[in-house]
Amino acid sequence: MKKIAVLPGDGIGPEVMKEAIKVLDAAQEKYSFELEYEYADVGGIAIDNHKTALPQATLELCENSDAVLFGSVGGPKWESLPPDQQPERAALLPLRKHFDLFCNLRPAKVFPSLTKSCPLRPDIVGDGFDILCVRELTSGIYFGTPKGREGQGPDEFAFDTMRYKRSEIERIARMAFDAARLRNKKVTSVDKANVLTTMVLWREVVMEVARDYPDVELNHIYVDNATMQLVRYPQQFDVMLCGNMFGDIVSDEAAMLTGSMGLLASASLNADKFGLYEPAGGSAPDIAGKGIANPIAQILSGAMMLRYSLGQDDAADAIDGAVGATLAKGIVTADLTSDRESAVTTVEMGDAIVAEL
Amino acid sequence: MKKIAVLPGDGIGPEVMKEAIKVLDAAQEKYSFELEYEYADVGGIAIDNHKTALPQATLELCENSDAVLFGSVGGPKWESLPPDQQPERAALLPLRKHFDLFCNLRPAKVFPSLTKSCPLRPDIVGDGFDILCVRELTSGIYFGTPKGREGQGPDEFAFDTMRYKRSEIERIARMAFDAARLRNKKVTSVDKANVLTTMVLWREVVMEVARDYPDVELNHIYVDNATMQLVRYPQQFDVMLCGNMFGDIVSDEAAMLTGSMGLLASASLNADKFGLYEPAGGSAPDIAGKGIANPIAQILSGAMMLRYSLGQDDAADAIDGAVGATLAKGIVTADLTSDRESAVTTVEMGDAIVAEL
Ligand SMILES: CC(C)[C@H](C(=O)O)[C@@H](O)C(=O)O
Ligand SMILES: CC(C)[C@H](C(=O)O)[C@@H](O)C(=O)O
Numbered sequence: 001m002k003k004i005a006v007l008p009g010d011g012i013g014p015e016v017m018k019e020a021i022k023v024l025d026a027a028q029e030k031y032s033f034e035l036e037y038e039y040a041d042v043g044g045i046a047i048d049n050h051k052t053a054l055p056q057a058t059l060e061l062c063e064n065s066d067a068v069l070f071g072s073v074g075g076p077k078w079e080s081l082p083p084d085q086q087p088e089r090a091a092l093l094p095l096r097k098h099f100d101l102f103c104n105l106r107p108a109k110v111f112p113s114l115t116k117s118c119p120l121r122p123d124i125v126g127d128g129f130d131i132l133c134v135r136e137l138t139s140g141i142y143f144g145t146p147k148g149r150e151g152q153g154p155d156e157f158a159f160d161t162m163r164y165k166r167s168e169i170e171r172i173a174r175m176a177f178d179a180a181r182l183r184n185k186k187v188t189s190v191d192k193a194n195v196l197t198t199m200v201l202w203r204e205v206v207m208e209v210a211r212d213y214p215d216v217e218l219n220h221i222y223v224d225n226a227t228m229q230l231v232r233y234p235q236q237f238d239v240m241l242c243g244n245m246f247g248d249i250v251s252d253e254a255a256m257l258t259g260s261m262g263l264l265a266s267a268s269l270n271a272d273k274f275g276l277y278e279p280a281g282g283s284a285p286d287i288a289g290k291g292i293a294n295p296i297a298q299i300l301s302g303a304m305m306l307r308y309s310l311g312q313d314d315a316a317d318a319i320d321g322a323v324g325a326t327l328a329k330g331i332v333t334a335d336l337t338s339d340r341e342s343a344v345t346t347v348e349m350g351d352a353i354v355a356e357l
Numbered sequence: 358m359k360k361i362a363v364l365p366g367d368g369i370g371p372e373v374m375k376e377a378i379k380v381l382d383a384a385q386e387k388y389s390f391e392l393e394y395e396y397a398d399v400g401g402i403a404i405d406n407h408k409t410a411l412p413q414a415t416l417e418l419c420e421n422s423d424a425v426l427f428g429s430v431g432g433p434k435w436e437s438l439p440p441d442q443q444p445e446r447a448a449l450l451p452l453r454k455h456f457d458l459f460c461n462l463r464p465a466k467v468f469p470s471l472t473k474s475c476p477l478r479p480d481i482v483g484d485g486f487d488i489l490c491v492r493e494l495t496s497g498i499y500f501g502t503p504k505g506r507e508g509q510g511p512d513e514f515a516f517d518t519m520r521y522k523r524s525e526i527e528r529i530a531r532m533a534f535d536a537a538r539l540r541n542k543k544v545t546s547v548d549k550a551n552v553l554t555t556m557v558l559w560r561e562v563v564m565e566v567a568r569d570y571p572d573v574e575l576n577h578i579y580v581d582n583a584t585m586q587l588v589r590y591p592q593q594f595d596v597m598l599c600g601n602m603f604g605d606i607v608s609d610e611a612a613m614l615t616g617s618m619g620l621l622a623s624a625s626l627n628a629d630k631f632g633l634y635e636p637a638g639g640s641a642p643d644i645a646g647k648g649i650a651n652p653i654a655q656i657l658s659g660a661m662m663l664r665y666s667l668g669q670d671d672a673a674d675a676i677d678g679a680v681g682a683t684l685a686k687g688i689v690t691a692d693l694t695s696d697r698e699s700a701v702t703t704v705e706m707g708d709a710i711v712a713e714l
Binding site: 082083084086088089093118119120121122124141142144147148149151153154155156157158159160161162163164165166167170192193194195196197198199200201202203223224225227228231232245248249250251252253255256257 | 439440441443445446450475476477478479481498499501504505506508510511512513514515516517518519520521522523524527549550551552553554555556557558559560580581582584585588589602605606607609610612613614
């Protein structure tokens with residue numbers, strides 16, 4: 001029996017989480033394993049109920065669980081809070097740091113039946129692309145010290161520190177190369193070694209790690225060029241290895257290029273296989289409560305959880321397959337079609353995937 | 358008589374520079390002003406000839422000139438140099454800092470006759486888009502101190518400092534709002550205020566400056582979202598105001614989305630209207646010397662120079678118009694057509710634009 005901390009959060013979070021749990025329940029039955037769910041508040045709803053985006057009780061629940069299934073947080077209600085107190089930031093950054101979730105996996109893949117949804121020209125998208133962003137998540141400029149604000153008047157200044165330790169770069173690089181081995185054996189390391197001292201070390205360490213993976217091709221690309229190449233010819237990428245800041249930017253661009261933000265899952269892992277799993281998209285407050293949100297990203301986040309934290313690869317494969325089969329049948333939610341009449345609801349999509357399982 | 362430091366650099370630089378000078382000569386005749394050109398080495402060729410990417414003599418020439426017309430630098434020959442000694446970096450960063458070129462203007466605009474070249478889907482591109490990136494160019498993480506490398510073994514670490522002073526943010530914000538006034542009266546400030554202390558100050562100061570421009574609409578967007586929104590709906594942007602690092606990334610993505618990197622110029626200005634003008638694209642070593650490079654970005658860089666540093670607005674307008682008219686006639690270089698037969702050469706393109714002038 002494995003225990004899952006379920007944190008639905010705000011916006012469409014609770015609706016899509018319901019469908020993910022439905023699918024996980026079906027998978028348990030079929031593959032004979034048991035999950036115990038315990039729910040807790042996070043994000044905006046936690047600010048409302050407990051005056052903090054990440055209550056102590058929620059953190060403790062996560063500590064006592066084998067994995068965290070996370071919905072999405074934030075919305076207009078909390079938008080007037082200062083940017084550094086926004087629910088998303090105030091929930092996610094401490095969770096990442098507390099559990100040392102240094103390895104963020106963000107697949108950005110075009111589903112074969114959905115190439116038409118890609119914002120890129122059909123002759124560029126072709127049969128689609130399949131990129132895995134491996135983003136370092138607990139260091140870099142997000143967490144470097146010192147940072148602060150000093151001085152007065154026009155000379156007042158603020159500062160942040162970008163910082164990477166050799167061991168931090170090494171462990172995320174290994175994750176990227178390991179992942180590439182199971183895919184197309186190509187790692188593209190994204191840096192800005194022509195400007196940043198941190199990135200010179202980054203590149204050095206990545207090259208050292210590469211020596212242990214002679215079967216994997218390694219390329220380096222500057223982050224500005226990466227954002228261009230993604231648009232020009234996304235098929236050139238397999239695994240993109242990034243630091244925290246550049247990974248934030250590059251993975252979002254890649255995700256949007258697939259045209260299916262509502263389908264993309266992500267995993268944030270530590271060295272003990274504990275992980276937090278969440279959709280790549282946001283809380284989509286504009287469609288929350290309408291029953292039309294796409295639950296697939298949340299469902300696939302559940303599948304990633306089975307794979308990376310719970311050792312249930314067969315069940316994970318089955319869910320991935322059921323999602324693919326459902327989409328291939330032309331069953332889509334409103335975000336994936338211009339023909340609103342034919343779109344299914346959130347619940348119907350969940351049911352369709354369970355039926356395929 | 359104004360003096361121009363002409364730094365053709367490497368790769369296609371010398372070829373396209375020739376055409377830009379040709380067009381500037383024609384403009385001088387027509388609008389009765391006089392330019393004196395003086396040439397100097399920069400980048401890879403300067404490393405070869407003088408063992409440094411930015412020789413003292415080149416710097417002195419720039420100091421004694423009214424503006425710098427810059428080609429492009431770098432190429433395979435110098436790629437084995439450490440990333441922080443690459444010609445591009447080693448030439449540009451010191452020039453920017455030395456002349457306090459804090460204001461980088463990078464137009465990313467789709468030319469009406471060339472919407473088909475955009476990598477985005479035709480229904481997304483529509484009639485095109487017209488974005489001006491205003492990038493802060495002499496501060497931020499590019500120039501912040503301290504930076505360095507310390508420690509040994511797995512604990513060795515490297516660090517950089519992102520830093521902005523209130524006055525630095527204020528002056529670039531004013532440039533953005535001033536530019537927006539002459540355009541569609543909309544500024545989108547790109548930051549990461551939910552994570553970076555520097556960007557909290559950035560957002561505050563931008564909001565303060567906005568009070569002096571009640572006629573201009575101001576929005577804030579996180580940089581990760583900006584890279585997504587550019588792909589989803591680029592028309593939503595008019596002026597994008599960015600710090601040094603984010604501006605590097607966002608302006609390159611926007612440029613690539615126009616599908617016409619070979620057409621985009623840029624200006625880097627200081628408070629005295631002194632400026633460095635260069636194409637947005639690189640040295641394109643793969644096509645250098647073949648006479649097929651597109652000279653338009655260099656020609657439009659010359660027009661920007663006339664406008665921003667030399668007060669020759671009429672001549673600048675005329676060059677812009679001649680370029681538009683030439684493209685509208687379907688005269689294109691190889692980068693802009695799949696029908697290579699019909700493409701004109703670098704020299705022919707220069708001649709065609711002169712003929713339109
Ligand atoms: C909410 C924010 C702090 C976060 C980040 O920048 O990491 C988000 O954009 C993400 O990518 O998960
Ligand atoms: C060459 C490099 C240092 C430079 C930068 O990052 O500013 C370039 O990418 C640019 O955008 O002009």
